Amino acid sequence: MISGLRTTGEVILTGFEPGELLDRDATRFNWAAHHPPLYYLLGLPIEWALRHRPIFTRAFALRLFSLLLSTVTVVIAAMIGRMLFGTDDSAEWLLLPCVMVLSPAFSVHQVCINNDQLLILLYTLLLYLLLKWQDKPVSAKRAVVLGLICGLGMLTKMLFITAFIVIAVYLVLNAKRSRQSLRSLFRTFAIVVAASLAVCGWWFIRNVMVYGRLLITATTYLSAKHLPVEMTPLDFFLSKKFLGWIGAGWLTLRNSHTDLLLAILVLGVSAAGYVKTLLLWLWRNQPLFTPGLFAKFRLLFYALLIHVSAVLFVVSTGSIKVGRFRALHGRYFFPVIVAIAAIWALGVCKLLPQKNRNQFVATVVAILIALEASNVYVTAMLNWYPF
Template sequence: MRLSANRVALALCLYAALLGVLYAHETPVFEAPDEGAHFLYIHNLLETGELPVLEDREAVFESRAVQRHHPPLYYLIGAGLISWTERADVERYFVDNPFGAAGFVIDLNRNIYLHSPQAPQGDTHVAVWVLRLYSLSLGVATLWLVYRSGQLAFAERPVGLLALFVAVSIPGFIAGAASINNDNLVIFLFTAGIHRVLVVWRRERVTTFDLAVFALTLGGAALTKLNGLALFPLVYAGLVWGALRGRLAWRDVWRVGGVTLLAAALLAGWWYARNWQLYGDPLALSATREVWGRDGNLPDNARLVLLEAMHVLDSFWMTLGHFNLRGPEWLYTYAPLAALAALPGLVRAWRRAGPRGRDALLFLGASCALIIVALVTATRQINVSQGRILYPAILGFAVLLALGWRALVGRFAPLVVVPLATVTLATPFLYLDHAFQHIEVVDALPAAATPVGATSEGLTLEGYRLFTETVAPGEQVRLELFVRGNHPDNPAMFVKALDPNNQQTLGGVDFYPGMAPTEALDDTLLYRVYVQFPIDAGIPLDTGPMQLRLAVGWRVPETERFLPLRDANGVEIDILTLAGPVVMGAPEASPEAQTPTHAGSAETEPPEEAPLVATFGDQIQLLSYTLPDSVAAGETLSVGLNWKATRPIEQDYVLTVGLLDADGRLVAQH
């Protein structure tokens, strides 16, 4: 039975590793949170041979190496792993996207950097992949320890596999594990420390190997991240509790305390002594606050506190990219409710558990509480209100959820995790792939596209394809553009939806096509670019449905210069507009107009629609129509027409409806 469980656990860990590779593949270089800064820490270590020094805020942010306040263990290991690479092209990956949105959700421009379609000129991309795999290996090792701990803590009712399934099914955890970030090492060390306490509780003695593990995990945590220091009181409290409960000898507790403090002093003491020498503070808190301090910008009322807490909770489950990519909205309701549902199960598990089980419940609960308190304390000083800061408690969190659900619904507990697992599996394909769409080379303009041929100083819009035929305020417009050429000033593209009556902008977006700098495009290739933007939710529509015009052009962000335009005939034009979608959503009509009655009848049911009647040219189809059963002389005849545009309509048309008698004579017209 145990062998079978181990095999399933290994399969889940392999699945997590493959999933992490998918996440990494779909996330462009440095588009994971703070990934570029963590990479620069390692790169600069190799280039200068020196540890970083905290300067003033302006200098730190100008350097982009903004994570330099962290202890160096994760980075020293990373430097050893990529020391053989040549990274002279690193600056090529730090071309800013001036429209990039970090920290708030938008539909385009989730990338904060531009990504050249040209072949790499160095090994930076290789180094990034090596470091991502290094992080992923730490994440997979963490998952294995989650499984082993779930088996150990509640041996009479093991929940290791379910706890592992929970941890694997958190998109934010998998995405973080597949990125360059020192959180991955401190998460692993925290998990290893908690697991080792459970091991010695079960064995009821501390071996030499246990001493070595405690020494390395505690010393390593102290040299990885400041919140790693929280592992010391957690491990010591666990050992003391084990002694108080008669499972450990007090001499073992003192041995662990002495050995780990000595190891921490040897492994990490020099770093804190260096901080004292440089900043007059072993923790460098004042210097860190100078860079990352909130400057008194703390939530000052219950509503703001709740909003910040919700942001942390949401990002714990899934807020990817630079905190600008959310998953399906139901996830942020389902996941917290499912977690809350585990609480009555934990109460039931507590009542059923023996002394060992209750001790494990207390210890794992304490690990979660400690990390939450550490986050709350830290976020009052510096801006770290992020869910990933809670992942050092992933072991306690996953095991407690598994235990609660198992106690509540028994063997059906895995079904609670299935929705989370589905989102986690779908994320690389549905969310990351959509959010970070690279520019795509095509052989020719597709037959379904509308030719344009407008040029702008070497850049040509060859054509476009509109996917959104009708749109309501607040909804998305989706289209493809086909562009060719390049420009040395690196202009950006824009698409604006215009009201055809007054040229008012009703929505739009500025962007670089396919996240690529236009100066790096190959002028011999034709590129396909996907564009999406919302129509303003509050636009007034007092004339009924109308077809928007899409203004398309190029602008240099640094100088605000708009590139001149010429149409397909070479004639200079002030503005290039294309046929856009039809906006639906006119103001509500009166009740009488909303529900016309049949002539001569008190019934208000609408008449049945007749099928397709006609196609007008190759642009418009009359799909169906409705007529009343009868109408008397002098009454108004209400005719309902259901239209569809089969391709973008390039000009306005006037609709005429006439009524003929039995002899074909026109008797009424509108």
């Protein structure tokens, strides 16, 4: 991956064709050369400045760069938590960033040298702005901002393409609430797309000029022996690998007894909170959500549903050429990890007693931090994933 940083710089700055970087036997396939370039270009100055230093020093510096990006993501998640749960006398909003850090192996991945860190940051920023502007008309200036973020996301990883569907749903909901005309709705979405293409359009033009095709992924030129075996979606969802992944695969890079216990704990506590809320609604007619909170969680749920559905579709149909189940590591769900964490955190909040609530929040946060520290240690020792 270190060499991949240099390679990407050569690809962009000198026009070196990355297709030539694929060995004939595909045993040394250069992934970075075929990814969109933004993350690697941002890391290129670090690699260049330390080019005479040992490989471990350079890798450590690049890990710190990824850690910086992930730290910004956690800060934005805290801002979303404040928006969802925050009041002057409540600490419940702290649960969202803490739960996010716990899931799915976020702390392990945030020090990896790959473009997921920038992808997660940009997607989290996009969701934050959508939530912040949810009750306001979408002006042309805001549409441009959303488009610029999408453009940067597309220059980071093609997985960001699901964000356009999320924005379309957001615009429809906003137009319905503000009684915006259909023509105005299409005009706003066109501004988003145009602003995005202004940022990333050159990359697709370059793909056509170099490869003769518009879309290029890291696995487009992977040899046939590495491609997934053909299967139907039913075969995929009933496979042992998929069923095992449901247990804990979304929580980590691998399935393990420790991760399964963590999954049961987090999901169990969150589910108990939702059961408690449902019972109170049935017996005491207490509302499940306030109107404002429901609207925000509806948007997060739509974003989660859209992204996860797209990922599972391309995996089940074999469109992701990285082996049948590599996409089930859970990291392909990372762009919407803040939505996953928000849903879990809400369940935990519903379970907490009203009396001494902040003390209980502090206890839960401390437990989550301890569990995450344990999970990072176990995962790092048993399954080191440096890049």
